[in-house]
Amino acid sequence: STTRKPVSQASIELVFDNSDGTLLGEYGAYAEISIRRKVTRDSQTTYYLNGTKCRRRDITDIFLGTGLGPRSYSIIEQGMISKLIESKPEDLRNFIEEAAGISKYKERRRETENRIRRTHENLARLTDLREELGRQLERLHRQAQAAEKYQEYKAQERQLKAQLSALRWQALNEQVGQREAVIGNQEVSFEALVAEQRNADASIERLRDGHHDLSERFNLVQGRFYSVGGDIARVEQSIQYGQQRLRQLQDDLREAERSRLET
Template identity: 25%
Template sequence: SNIADAIRWAMGEQSIKLLRGKKSEDVIFSGTPKRSRSGFAEVSLYLNNEDQQADIDYTELVITRRLYRDGNTEYFINKNKTRLSDIQLLLAQANMGQRTYSVIGQGMVDHILVASPQERKEFFDEAAGVKQYQIKRQSAVNKLENSRDNLNQALVVIQEIEPRLRSLTRLAKRLERREEVEVQLRDLQKKYYGTLWKDLSEKLVIQQKNFGTIDKELGEAKKRHDELQSEFGKMEKEEPRGDIFAKMQADFQKLMNQKSILKERQFNVQRKIELASIKEKKAPAVPIPTIVAELEEISSLQDEILEMLNAGREAKDKIENVSL
């Protein structure tokens, strides 16, 4: 009876009660005083398949079932891991089953004699080879039920998403429109800054030419200043002429101060022009607002230089009048 139960267990029997046990671990060796208990139970059935009754390309079938103490069960066909349903289908194709006439265990004869019509039908189905189709049908039904459950879940998800679909569609269209507007904006920015850069470059060239003219006038003023300074030195050696000479001396000192300021301004303007020239060569890296500010500053400095030159001319005229 133990051998018959082992064969039925290897063939996939799931009822521990029919195997005369109370729990699945009862089939695992519990140990003796001389031998330790085993960690798993394993049964292998070697079946001859030379007539190819089972639909598999092997002349010998080795069906193995292994149960671990943690409850995990593994099934193998010729050492290849498989599912219980595959083993049941393979055995059904060979007209074998764990609860039919293929394996007669203890008390099975009496059970067959008093079996119900349904139980007797199972015997006839196995003998007629119908069992394999019943297994396939049940597998198809299970897959159909799973598909129906998945479809119901999909319908639930669709019902949840459908109210938001319209708003999401509008949002998607807006995002597409936004991309188009951004492309147009970038094109317009390129055109605008290109035109602005061209205008500023032309203004910079004009300012450089104006600076050359101012620099020339500044050189002439410096030359005249040196002449006046020489005349003033001669006048210092002569006898002072009262209040007129004192006023002239104050004007001269003022002119000297203006000269120092003018030289400093000239140096700063020259540096600004050089920096502007360098930045013009590196145009893509120079921000447009910075170039505009520098051009405005250069123009302002030119106005200051012109004012200083006019003041120098007035001082010169005064000194010449005093000399006369």
């Protein structure tokens, strides 16, 4: 119908009556056998036996020897009789084997032969794998020996490093002893220098006290010097003034004498 919406899947189911026990094996106890096929839009097919998901192979195996297999003779289609009459001996034998139920056993034998062939192939692969594992084991054995040698060398290296560290420690200990002796001598020299410095500081302090006394005496003498200098300056100024006054009087006297002579 054009009005019906497309669906994402389709399924078909066939129900077979097995009340007479035609089917044997795992499903022989069921009175009905339900076979369903579901096809999705992405071409995925799923098969179900009595509602249980299964393989297509499982469905094919059920109908082997029942006449409902791929070469079914239970359902006679148009032209099938003439096809049987005109069929080749090989095709006719297939129909006879299907009717006699032999096809099921031949299929089982084919499957068994295929499994045996796959088993031989697996054994061959296992042989190759065993040889490869043998080579890997040999390589691992060599690596293990190399690792043991490496461990031995590492142990020797640690021992040599320990010995070297002990020798270095001994040498450093001797150097420390020598340095301590030098430091002791330098401490003695330092104490002597400190004593000399203290004596020098005492001498400097005495000289500083003497310098202070001399500075006071110098300041006193300098004060006297400046005082005497001031007195001398005042006397010199008085002398200079007296000399100027004397010259002025002498000039006045000469001027008076000249005036007297003129008169």
